[in-house]
């Protein structure tokens with residue numbers, strides 16, 4: 001029997017105890033476990049008016065990059081990009097000691113949830129992942145976010161390719177002596193194909209953890225692995241939306257005119273674009289049915305709200321007092337227009353989303369091939385408060401491939417694979433600012449959506465154009481139904497020299513950041529595609 005086999009597997013891993021084990025619980029079983037009166041502290045969940053359950057994730061309401069380590073050994077030494085920032089090295093010994101802590105924690109649990117799921121739509125490239133957690137809502141989170149195997153697939157699941165053991169309730173007392181950042185840890189061992197977690201309850205570590213693993217395995221097989229959302233039109237035309245957290249991947253990919261492929265993580269192989277996930281993870285801060293009807297309506301039974309303030313069973317999306325990073329996860333079929341399985345053909349339109357808090361970038365720029373490469377390597381945006389610990393103010397950030405925090409290989413691996421696919425399939429790239437302009441206000445969602453429509457239907461190519469100096473970007477000067485006077489950012493300032501000053505400041509940052517790619521001929525040749533400081537605006 002499957003159940004007995006799973007218990008045997010857990011014992012082999014070192015989880016031995018007198019626990020009750022639930023294997024791939026149904027949504028109904030998860031719900032019952034979540035509202036059980038046995039739950040303590042952050043295990044507690046609450047039913048809300050929409051039918052969704054609401055939880056608090058504890059001290060961590062976002063990922064904790066400084067506590068994230070990868071074991072450096074023969075498998076990873078020459079493959080992982082040891083940049084000293086994202087992929088922090090640890091030793092097999094320290095991993096073993098932290099793993100022991102997690103095993104002890106799980107062994108003394110009353111209840112353990114084991115969820116077998118897929119990461120990746122295609123059988124030939126997906127990871128069969130086994131999540132072992134002791135908190136019901138964490139099991140719910142991974143059930144929402146990863147691809148749920150059918151009964152048949154579950155029966156034939158076989159050995160997992162990767163195991164995630166979450167001991168969020170324990171911390172590491174030896175962290176100082178081991179030279180770690182804190183008592184909390186998120187560690188990967190690629191030899192053992194194991195992720196272990198302690199101290200943080202935040203589910204994003206599991207979601208983005210497996211993304212980082214896909215970012216390792218797929219580019220090594222020549223595929224593009226991308227931090228982007230994706231949707232497809234009636235004609236099979238696929239669009240990708242790259243961007244860091246908060247730039248609009250989830251919001252803009254939920255487009256009632258198109259079919260959603262996925263909202264965050266995709267691969268691109270010889271057959272086309274495919275999702276890694278089986279659900280979406282949307283921000284709910286200030287969410288309204290009027291502005292984002294598809295996401296609003298996806299919040300219903302089986303959806304899981306995180307860190308939202310709930311008053312007498314009613315969620316208040318305006319209240320950011322727990323965190324600005326309030327979230328909901330839901331299975332992808334909560335969005336009406338989707339393709340299943342989550343894949344489609346080759347991408348034709350590539351949109352780089354950047355939420356520029358400094359008001360310099362145009363709402364949309366048309367990129368040529370070299371600029372597509374330049375801006376992909378730059379990955380400029382402003383980091384907004386919330387998704388990462390310690391970020392409380394917008395900060396300019398250059399994040400290669402629009403996802404530096406999840407890259408396990410050198411950034412150029414991701415640009416090579418993506419640009420290769422783009423060339424092969426004649427995809428065109430655009431840079432879209434979903435952030436601020438000289439008015440001090442954020443560019444409206446309505447204007448951004450209209451701009452995206454013009455990119456997707458191709459009409460943007462026929463618009464009158466001009467070049468924005470310093471930033472060295474080509475922009476349309478008029479687009480039907482886009483607010484007058486916003487397309488050229490210089491016009492959103494009462495005095496264009498104000499823009500110029502800010503632009504020079506930002507251009508200098510771009511140029512300085514790009515230095516890291518200038519030690520190769522390939523990199524050097526891209527400099528002229530980026531911002532230029534010597535230029536005069538008039």
Ligand SMILES: Nc1ncnc2c1ncn2[C@@H]1O[C@H](COP(=O)(O)OP(=O)(O)O)[C@@H](O)[C@H]1O
Nearest residue numbers: 245246247248249250251283434443444445448
């Ligand atoms: N012009 C805009 N374009 C996209 N999103 C916008 C815009 N203005 C405000 N927003 C808000 O910004 C947030 C974008 O978040 P989200 O789509 O979840 O980003 P991501 O998926 O890239 O992390 C949403 O809360 C959305 O309502």
Ligand SMILES: C=C(OP(=O)(O)O)C(=O)O
Nearest residue numbers: 063204244245246281387
């Ligand atoms: C969940 C995350 O990503 P995003 O904001 O892109 O959805 C994250 O960065 O932890």
Ligand SMILES: [Mn+2]
Nearest residue numbers: 249250264281
């Ligand atoms: Mn998102």
